[in-house]
Amino acid sequence: MQIKYDxxxxxxxxxxxxxxxxxxxxxxxxxxxxxKTNETKKVTFFxxxxxxxxxxxxxxxxxxxxxxxKNDCDNDTLLITVNPxxxxxxxxxxxxxxxxxxxxxxxxxxxxxxxxxxxxxxDVEKSYVASxxxxxxxxxxxxxxxxxxxxxxxxxxxxxxxxxxxxxDLLFHYLILLRAKGFQLKNIEEVLLARKK
Numbered sequence: 190m191q192i193k194y195d196x197x198x199x200x201x202x203x204x205x206x207x208x209x210x211x212x213x214x215x216x217x218x219x220x221x222x223x224x225k226t227n228e229t230k231k232v233t234f235f236x237x238x239x240x241x242x243x244x245x246x247x248x249x250x251x252x253x254x255x256x257x258x259k260n261d262c263d264n265d266t267l268l269i270t271v272n273p274x275x276x277x278x279x280x281x282x283x284x285x286x287x288x289x290x291x292x293x294x295x296x297x298x299x300x301x302x303x304x305x306x307x308x309x310x311x312d313v314e315k316s317y318v319a320s321x322x323x324x325x326x327x328x329x330x331x332x333x334x335x336x337x338x339x340x341x342x343x344x345x346x347x348x349x350x351x352x353x354x355x356x357x358d359l360l361f362h363y364l365i366l367l368r369a370k371g372f373q374l375k376n377i378e379e380v381l382l383a384r385k386k
Contacts (some may be wrong), residue, residue: 190258193265194220199235200267204277207256207270209292213284216245218267218381223258230255232271251275293372297364304368321365330371332362 194200199217206213218226222242225233229244232253236243248250253271260267273290276283283290294301307318321329336359343352362383367373 190260191264192220192223192267193263194261195265199237200265202234202267202269204232205268205270206290207272209290211284211288211290212286213253213271213273213290215285223267226255226258226269231310232269245277246274249275249279252279253277292375292378296361296372300361301364301368301373304364308368315381318365322369326366326369329362329366333359333366336362 192200198219200219200223202216202218204213205211216232217237218233219235222233222235225242225244231244231246232255233242233244235241244252252274253269254274256270256272258267258269273283277290278285278287280287282288288312304318307314307316308354311319311322321332336355340352340355340359343355346352364374367377
C-alpha cells in the first residue's frame with residue numbers, strides 16, 4: 190500500500206467500527222505504527238504528545254482489533270475498520286465524541302423510534318399505529334399476513350411501483366409486529382449473523 194506521510198512522517202488514521210460503521214476516533218500513524226498494526230492486528234498509533242508508538246489498549250485493555258485498512262483516493266488518509274474491545278475514548282465513552290456506538294439502520298431506526306413512541310402513547314394518540322397497538326397482537330399479525338400476500342401478488346406482476354409500495358407496507362407492519370413482540374431489527378440482525386457461515 191502506498192501511503193503519503195506528511196512532512197513529520199505521519200498520516201491521519203480514521204478508526205471506524207466494522208459492525209456499526211460509526212467513527213470512533215482519529216489518530217496518527219508513522220510507518221512503524223502502520224507495520225506494527227499489520228503485524229499484531231492491534232491498532233498502534235504514533236503518539237504526538239509522548240513521541241512514541243502507542244498501541245490503543247496497552248494500559249486499559251480496550252484494544253482496537255484490526256479488520257482492514259484502506260487508503261483514500263489521495264493516499265494521505267487511512268480508514269481503519271476495527272472490532273473494539275470496550276470503550277474507545279480515554280474518558281470511558283464509546284467514541285471520542287461522547288456518543289454511544291450503537292448499531293443503526295438509518296431511516297428504519299428512526300421509524301422504529303416513532304413506532305415505539307406511538308405504542309407508548311397508544312391510549313391518548315390518534316394514529317394508525319396507535320390504533321393497531323390498541324387492537325392487539327392478533328390484528329397486528331393479521332396485517333403482516335395481509336401485506337405479505339399483497340406483496341407476493343404484486344411480485345408476480347410487472348408493476349414495479351405497486352410491488353415497492355406493497356413491500357414498504359409489509360416492512361412497516363413487520364416493524365410494528367416486532368415492537369409488539371418486544372424486539373427490534375437489531376435482534377433479527379443478531380439471528381442472521383449467527384447463521385452466517
